[in-house]
Amino acid sequence: MLDRDVCRRARLARDARFDGQFFTAVRTTGIYCRPICPATPPQEGNVDYYPSAIEAARAGYRPCLRCRPDSAPGSPAWKGTDTTLERALRLIDAGALQDASLDRLCSRLGIGDRYLRALFQRRFGVSPKAYARYQQCLFAKQLLHQTRLPVTDIAYASGFRSLRRFNACFREYMGMAPSQLRRQAGTTTGGLTLHLAYRPPYAWPVMQRFLARRRIDGLEWIGDDHYGRSFTWQHTKGCFTAIHDPRRHGFRVTLELDDLSVMQPVVANIRRILDLDADTRAIETHLAGAAPGLPLIEGLRLPGTWSLFEAGVRAILGQQVSIDAAKRHVQMLVETLGPGFADSAGEQRRHFPGPESIAENELAFLRMPGARRETLRRFAAWYRDAPKVDDPAHWLALKGIGPWTVDYARLRGTSHPDIWLAGDLGVKQALGALESESRIDPQAAAPWRSYLTLQLWNR
Template sequence: MLDPELCRQARLSRDARFDGHLFIAVKTTGIYCRPICPAVPPRERNVVYFPSAVAAAQAGYRPCLRCRPDSAPDSPAWRGNQTTLERALRLIDEGALQEGSLADLCERLGIGERYLRRLFQQRFGVAPKTYALYRQCLFAKQLLHQTTLPVTDVAYASGFRSLRRFNDAFRTHIGLSPRELRRDHADRTPGLTLRLAYRPPYAWETLRDFHASRHIDGLEWVGERHYGRCLTWREARGHFTAEHDPDHHRFDVTLELDDLRALSPVVRQIRRLLDLDADTRTIEAHLAHALPGLPLVEGLRLPGVWSLFEAGIRAILGQQVSIAAARRLVTTLVETLGEPVVDATDRARYHFPTPAQVAASDLAFLGMPESRKATLRRFAAWFQEAETSRDPSTWTTLKGIGQWTADYATMRGASHPDIWLGGDLGVKKALPALEGLDPGAAAPWRSYLTLQLWTHSP
């Protein structure tokens, strides 16, 4: 439940740390806003607070055109803590209801349609399809505000199969037609550049330095204020560069993608990669209370890897070697097996190798023991064929993969918040200076504890 007094303070102070945690609906205008909205604050008696944009829309309010709720960071609080609901939301965000039916989704979840509908009614007050459709419309609104994509391309990128269906849904859920919204708001940048917000603080320098020491030439690029990389999503290929804008608590992300149907899940993957939806204020308050005396880096974020498969390969290549040695091995693998990218700047760029490419190679070009090469091939072949391979907890059944490898890949490839890498060398080096530390007290944020300890490792 939302605390009305806390909501009031956040609204009046325009505190960006609450952005995405609550939405403010104004009874007299029929509009809902983010806490950071620059409009003159309404009287408290005219305000209603909602935990999510979907809930505000279901109550009959339309999104503000000034603060743009479509751009707010997601809130883990409204996503819930039920495993089934969390997985359903993730699959819907990846397009499960655009590509298949509700029955297909329920079959993947292993539950009945009636039960899934009840979960959504309890959490959002809407049916799963209504939730999915509204999320599509909000993403389309963001594209209309921030890019110069034609309306037809916006519809396609948002998961709509017909322009008529898009126009009808957009007008129903947003209150304007797509062309009306675009005509009235023309502050767009050329090409495909999106503004992805986060809640401050954000320890960009720490995240940047982490990536800089591990980035793979040709696959990734890191600069003073940016991080970028080549990417794949199913059949789609492309690359992005995220430029940090600390003054506005956001990243300006420039994207190139050869299939706009993948745009929405790719953007969500970039958000995960940069850990933009974390509430570091809550996480660090918990760590400080559970582990008093532990010096904390404020705004620390989990440094993501694009996919579980890539994270697994990088973890295997990093077994029992230094960071520099692991980086050289991954670079060699990418340059040898990765798909080259045609770049107008003439820079050599590559996509990360696929499971099929790794499984089919003898990996003779890697200077490492044959047993480690066999582990790589075994892992790639299994990942290519087995549905259970998407769950890293099952990886330890493969010869050559231990708990550290599976946990490291889970933390970075899935951005799991509660992974404790107690066997990691960097963590072991940091622990003697923190006598009496109980990692269990840090749950459910032990991944962030692990990262904090890495920053203290000598």
């Protein structure tokens, strides 16, 4: 439940830490806004507060053209208590209802469609399909504001297969035609460049150091203010560079894609690997109670890896070796099996190798015990044959894969917020170095134990 007094103070102060946590709907204008909206604040008696954009829309409000609610950071799905709903939202954000049916989504979740509909109705008051369509329209609105893409391309990039269907949905949810919004949007940036917002603070120097230490040449590139990499999404290849813009509380992301139809889930995944939707203020308040005396880094984020498969490969190659040794193994794997390409600037890049190329290679070029090479090949073969299984718990059935590998892959490959790596050497060393009065209760840190793990890694 939203605390009306907290919401009032946050919107009057335009506090960016609450951006995306709630939306202010103004009865006199029929518009809903972010807490940071630059417009003159309305009278308190004329506003209602909603925890999500879809709920404001369902109540009949249109998104503001000044503060652009489509650009707000999202609220973490696990803020609720229903893990099934959280998984459903994550899969929908990844395009599960763009390229498959509701029945297929329910099959992946292991539930019936009636139960899934009930979850969405109880939480948002709409069906899963309506929720997905509204997210597509919000993403299209962001593209209309921030890019020069033609409206037809924006429809395709937002997951619509028909321009007529796109126009109808956009009019229904946004209250105007896409072309009308484009005329009002004013100056836009060239190419595929988007601003992705976060709630401050954001400990970028810590994130930058973590990613730089594990950077794979050709696959990733990083500097003082940016991080970029190549990627594969389904059968589409691309690359992105995210430049940190602390004054605007976000990243300026330039994106290259072979196929615009996967743009929405690709952008959602970029948000995930940079952990842009975390509410670090709430997380650190919780951790302070579970770990009294532990100095906490303010604004710490979970550094993600592009895919669960890549996270699993990195975890296997990092078993019982140092970070630098694991990096050398991954570098050799990418240089030997990763497909090469040139980006739009002529830079030579590589993609991460797929399951097929790893499973079908002897991997003799990797200087490591033969048993570990076979573990990697077994893992790749399993992933090749079961690409839609998104629960790493199944990996435990594979010889050579234990709980640490699965948990590390969950932490970086899915950005799971509640992973406690009790057996990790870095965690053990950090705990051993703590003063005796700094007592840590990992169970009390739930559901944010991944952030506690990262706090200890960065001591």
